[in-house]
Amino acid sequence: MTDAVKSWPVRHFDSEEAVARVGEGLLSRTLPRSEWTHEAHLAATTYLLLKRPEIDLDTELPGLIRRYNESVGGVNSDTEGYHDTITRAYLYGIRLFLNEADPSAPIHELVNELLHSPMGKRDWPLRFWSRERLFSVDARRSFVHPDLAALP
Template identity: 80%
Template sequence: MTDYPVRHFETDEAVARVGEGLLHADLPKTEWTHEAHLAATTYLLLKHPEVDLDTELPGLIRRYNESVGGVNDDTQGYHDTITKAYLAGIRLFLREADRTEPLHELVNELLHSPMGKRDWPLRFWSRERLFSVEARRGWVEPDVAALP
């Protein structure tokens, strides 16, 4: 996998911007990066506990994708297994994190943690299974190792 430089968040407001941008489907498409996915999910977990991410995150991401002209189909857009894997990973990270530090610092730490890496799901799924249509459409169990 290509090693991409991590894009950090400089302020709590920058994290809130991507979180609210996902929630309201108005974040510019160019800002919807891997880091933004993780920051938005972290933000929603910590700042919007009324949002049941286990049930609502798939719809939020699909709606956002469509709002910027994207398509959610068998080859692009929303990916259920990857989304749910990262949601589990973010929760794992937050259980052990220092939540007293500023939100953007917490997110930046997540991005450098194992759970924030682009290839983190490949520790648990084979590439073939993870990138299958079945895994994109719905949850598929890991075939390499159990999620922690």
């Protein structure tokens, strides 16, 4: 884990409404860009998985994130914006986490627990992908398989 990864404090969610605001803000492209953090990515994905099952995230999440990025002035290019491999790794990790979580827990508690789990850490994908492979243009454009270890 790099020092840069260690130095970021985890931002928690204090209510179900806070998680819903992020998830719905992604969908409607109204979430302020400054709030589109690592934690917000995971909260929005968790929210969509649990509360919006009509959305096929395997198919639709890439476009949702790309459109959101563009709506707040971001660019989806070979060097910034949407990253397919990281997005799909975390989608897999969130599902893995939720398979073992208490389904009756409030969603903000699930998200906060996820953020402290291995799957919620900023460096979780680097357990499976080398930095060179994960941050390659190919990995940003489309999913590339891990080169260090298989996903659990």
